[in-house]
Amino acid sequence: MATIRDVARLANVSVATVSRVLNGTAKVSDEAKNAVLEATHALGFYLNANARALAQKDSEIIGVLVSEVSDPYFGVMVRSCEEVAHSNEKILLVAQGFHEEKRELRAINSLLSHRCAGLVVHALAVPDKVMAEYMKSFPYMVMINRVLPGFEDRCVNINNFRGMYLTTKTLIENGHRKIAYVNSSHRILDADERCNGYRQALLDHGCEVNENLILKVSPSLEGGTTAAHKLLEHKDEFTAVACYNDALAAALMAVFADKGIKVPEQISVIGFDNLFLSSCLNPPLTTVTNPVDIMGKYATLLSLALYNHQEFKLPEFETKLIWRKSVRDLEK
């Protein structure tokens, strides 16, 4: 590929002039400008972003690490990050961690080596201690969906406790007292926080917590299928199921439908995340919003601001109930 020198030669100007017109960094005579533009076009030239990053000590790249892009949750998140990047004339470098510590570490290191002008990390397998080192060394690094003690102001997440408290309370207010909970088996804070929200809601409303009714499965479609089968052969009674997330709930409901069990007539189901697909389910899933899009946006904005040594105040990320049709009011 042509270099800036080729363009300069063809346009009969110096490389400095070419740089100036292509970047608009200084006044250039119309004559020179046109010559440069023509030459640029003739050669099909694009400034080399690597060389530029080196010379400017500043890149146009923002790095993002997620578990898995095909997961609708992360798809929405990455989309938001990309939009912020785009409006700041940047482009996204994306890596996937797949919940594996090795992959996550490799990804972070790779992103760091690219000298990103912003870094948003969703890593759940890397130990706190290691994450803390990174956070200390790279003050523009922002974490998402995880709270690291000492770095709370660079951790973007929702109040999981409150969210799951809300779904459980909703079930209780609709007359349910025997409520199963399908939790995530991942060893992340979210899972504990949400489970605590569930427990507290039960306690606050005088319901008993039945440990037999708390399952742990992979927080995916497959996990939902497993959970559904386990619940169906469960000896303890329950009238409703609260789920760690919508994906679980969706798969669960698919199994129920397949077995001829009617939701919500026989069993009520409530989710968490308000994924795009949840409104398409039959019945549409009652759930709670998880504003991933907004979190992705603000995480990126925060990282960018920190990178540029600017102030940035993170907003609160609200979670709210989306009432649809998968919960039955037992009192009617």
Place this chain on the structure above:
Amino acid sequence: MATIRDVARLANVSVATVSRVLNGTAKVSDEAKNAVLEATHALGFYLNANARALAQKDSEIIGVLVSEVSDPYFGVMVRSCEEVAHSNEKILLVAQGFHEEKRELRAINSLLSHRCAGLVVHALAVPDKVMAEYMKSFPYMVMINRVLPGFEDRCVNINNFRGMYLTTKTLIENGHRKIAYVNSSHRILDADERCNGYRQALLDHGCEVNENLILKVSPSLEGGTTAAHKLLEHKDEFTAVACYNDALAAALMAVFADKGIKVPEQISVIGFDNLFLSSCLNPPLTTVTNPVDIMGKYATLLSLALYNHQEFKLPEFETKLIWRKSVRDLEK
């Protein structure tokens, strides 16, 4: 951030030695190696990927352009691309085009400026002529989901005609003769190809093509909702609906369920793509596979191979029926 020189100084060796141990490009004495490793760790050093790309005239980046990462279709695709990138020690630069020509062009130019070692492009708004210029100038550029005359061997896509012929034929074989078709309103080849598949299947089986029963909407959830309402107030009869894609079908079915119309008892529905969510619907959606994951994989492999001046033979991308429960056999 520290540079290779800082490391060299601290380790008491030359920069060349540091480079050698960090890249494993040549034998280095254990003594020197350890010193380098220690210094590297002490300084929290990562080789600068930009400088390296410049020196090596080769980057570790693969560029991908899609319409929108949050679209489950593209989520799956990007995931595949990333996996291939990862196993080739590369990392993905991701841009979104949102079906807008300007965005697509900016994205392509940005990816080019990064001197990617591979380039997979899903652009549907950029005119053929312009795309052809790019394809000519960058022989490692690969297109996905679009066929550009003259560059067929670098265009990765399925046989849309055959896929939609298959779904329509399936409906016909189950006794349906009045079949509506919900097409995409995007001006892309896919839409025409699929619609032709639908028409041909009808003709081949002696069914009439009723132009009134062919709708065009945005190929999204919103589009599905619109289509459902239009169909419900349609005066012409039909017993089944073939959809351009699963997203449309999902939203369509949600509206039907809401209106108390039973699928498949009253209306049969068939999709296209076999998205992850389709098996969660109630009833689970009968559809046809669209191997996006495999396409993403091979598109990336092809681009990488071309970049490295290697031979690479693209496989056929098969589409096959996934029989579930949204189609009723009228003859039973």
Place this chain on the structure above:
DNA sequence: CTGTTAGCGCATTCAA
């Protein structure tokens, strides 16, 4: 096995 050095392509001083 190791160090010196010359670029890689660009932005940016500094002079003119």
Place this chain on the structure above:
DNA sequence: TTGAATGCGCTAACAG
């Protein structure tokens, strides 16, 4: 308004 020259951080000859 322009150009010459320097250096960004690294790799890869080359010489030792």
